Each structure stands twice: as C-alpha cells, then as structure tokens.
Amino acid sequence: GEDVEQSLFLSVREGDSSVINCTYTDSSSTYLYWYKQEPGAGLQLLTYIFSNMDMKQDQRLTVLLNKKDKHLSLRIADTQTGDSAIYFCAEIPPGNTPLVFGKGTRLSVIA
Amino acid sequence: DAGVTQSPTHLIKTRGQQVTLRCSPISGHKSVSWYQQVLGQGPQFIFQYYEKEERGRGNFPDRFSARQFPNYSSELNVNALLLGDSALYLCASIPEVGEAFFGQGTRLTVV
Numbered sequence: 001g002e003d004v005e006q007s008l009f010l011s012v013r014e015g016d017s018s019v020i021n022c023t024y025t026d027s028s029s030t031y032l033y034w035y036k037q038e039p040g041a042g043l044q045l046l047t048y049i050f051s052n053m054d055m056k057q058d059q060r061l062t063v064l065l066n067k068k069d070k071h072l073s074l075r076i077a078d079t080q081t082g083d084s085a086i087y088f089c090a091e092i093p094p095g096n097t098p099l100v101f102g103k104g105t106r107l108s109v110i111a
Numbered sequence: 112d113a114g115v116t117q118s119p120t121h122l123i124k125t126r127g128q129q130v131t132l133r134c135s136p137i138s139g140h141k142s143v144s145w146y147q148q149v150l151g152q153g154p155q156f157i158f159q160y161y162e163k164e165e166r167g168r169g170n171f172p173d174r175f176s177a178r179q180f181p182n183y184s185s186e187l188n189v190n191a192l193l194l195g196d197s198a199l200y201l202c203a204s205i206p207e208v209g210e211a212f213f214g215q216g217t218r219l220t221v222v
Contacts, residue, residue: 004153033211042117042201042215043154088153092211098144098167099203099211101153 004102006089011108018076020105022089027070029091033099034063034074037086046074046087076107084109115204115214123220124192132187132217134202140212142166142205143185145177148216149198160185189219197221 005023012018024032030051035043049056049063049072056063062075076083086104093100116135124130136143142161146154156169160179174190189196199216 035213040218042199043213045210045212048210090153098156098159098169099146099154100156101146103151103153 004089004091004100006087006102006105008103009106009108011110012079014079014081014109014111016079018074018079018083018107018109020074020076020087020089020107022072022074022102024070024072024089024091025100026091026093027067028094030094031092032063032065032072033088033090033092034061034072035088035090035101037088037104039085043088079107079109081109081111083107115202115212117200117202117214117217119217120215121218121220123222126192126194126221128192129188129190130192130219132189132200132202132219133184134187134204134214135184136202136204137206137212140204140206141183143179143183144203144205144211145185145187146201146203146213147171147198148201154201157187192221194221 033048034046036046060077064073086106088104089102090099118133144159145157148154158177159167163179177187179185197220199218201216202214203211205211
C-alpha cells in the first residue's frame with residue numbers, strides 16, 4: 001500500500017531549529033504540503049512546494065524537496081512554544097487525486 | 112474573504128442515528144473534499160466533489176454519502192452511525208490549482 005511516512009515525535013528546545021521529515025509515495029506528485037494542527041483544531045496550511053522546486057523559504061519556515069529520494073522536510077527556525085503542534089505532510093499524486101496525508105509528527109517545544 | 116466554514120462544530124449522536132455535516136468553501140473554489148480524522152491518525156479521504164459532481168471516493172462504506180450544491184457548498188451524510196464513526200470530519204476547499212484550505216472541522220461523537 002501507499003503510505004506517506006513521518007516520524008511520530010520530535011522534541012526541541014525553545015530557540016533551536018526543528019526539522020520534520022517526510023517520505024512520500026509518488027515521485028510524480030505535483031504538490032507537497034505541510035499542515036499544522038493544534039489540539040482540537042482543524043488543519044492550518046503552513047506552506048506548500050511545487051514538485052519542480054528544490055527549496056522554498058517563508059519567514060521561519062524552509063521546505064526542502066528531494067524528488068529522487070521522495071523526501072520532504074520542514075525546518076522551523078527559532079522554534080517557539082507556540083510551534084508545539086502536530087505537523088502533517090501531504091501530497092497530491094498525479095491525476096488530480098485527493099491529498100494523501102502522513103500520520104503526523106508531534107512537535108514538543110521545551111522552554 | 113471568509114475561510115472554509117463547517118457546521119456544526121461539535122455533535123453527539125447515538126449509535127444507529129443519522130448525521131448531516133455541512134461545509135461552505137472559500138468563495139471562488141469549486142472543489143470540496145471531505146476527510147475523516149480519527150484520534151491519533153492523519154486525515155483519511157472520504158469524498159471529492161467538483162462542480163457538483165463526485166470526482167472521487169475513498170474506502171468508506173455506503174453509509175457515507177455526500178453532495179455538492181450549485182453554490183459549491185457541500186453536505187456529508189452518515190447513516191446508521193457506529194461508535195467507530197467518532198472522529199473529526201474535515202472539509203477542504205480547493206481552487207483550480209494550488210493550496211487546499213481546511214475548515215476547523217466537525218467533531219462527531221457517537222455514543
């Protein structure tokens with residue numbers, strides 16, 4: 001079966017950088033997304049990257065894409081306690097099919 | 112510009128009952144998708160609608176049905192509720208290309 005894979009937990013100290021990794025399933029996926037989910041809330045779109053890009057930076061967020069290895073990462077610089085949440089990686093495989101999500105990485109930020 | 116709105120936000124139903132969840136997409140977005148998120152898991156695709164037509168269906172039983180209206184809003188119906196249907200139900204509003212935005216979800220509890 002096809003699975004988007006993420007490590008389940010990550011713990012960092014406030015002020016450090018966080019790197020959340022994801023392995024997706026289809027090298028032809030057109031868009032790759034990162035969503036943030038706080039307790040009891042819906043999904044907040046953080047950023048996304050087109051498959052023809054290697055990197056995208058948006059303020060404290062940096063997304064790196066390695067298409068050969070089907071690896072996506074999200075780096076959060078100067079991690080704050082407000083960044084504590086679950087982060088989901090998602091892809092849209094070819095054929096305008098729906099988003100396929102990983103199980104999420106729970107980021108805990110220690111003050 | 113309003114975001115994706117879902118109603119109700121919370122719902123408690125008894126086993127065997129029926130439930131209807133509602134979603135209004137972002138203005139100008141013609142595609143709506145529904146996802147089920149069970150506690151501790153990533154969202155799982157249920158349905159996708161585009162221009163009032165079903166474009167995709169996930170691996171869910173026939174008790175789940177949906178429709179999209181001329182104004183692009185959508186309803187998700189679940190019949191004969193089971194305890195396992197307890198979850199956060201998320202609606203995604205999708206433009207022609209690019210970002211998929213989610214509502215805050217409807218938390219359904221079946222007792």
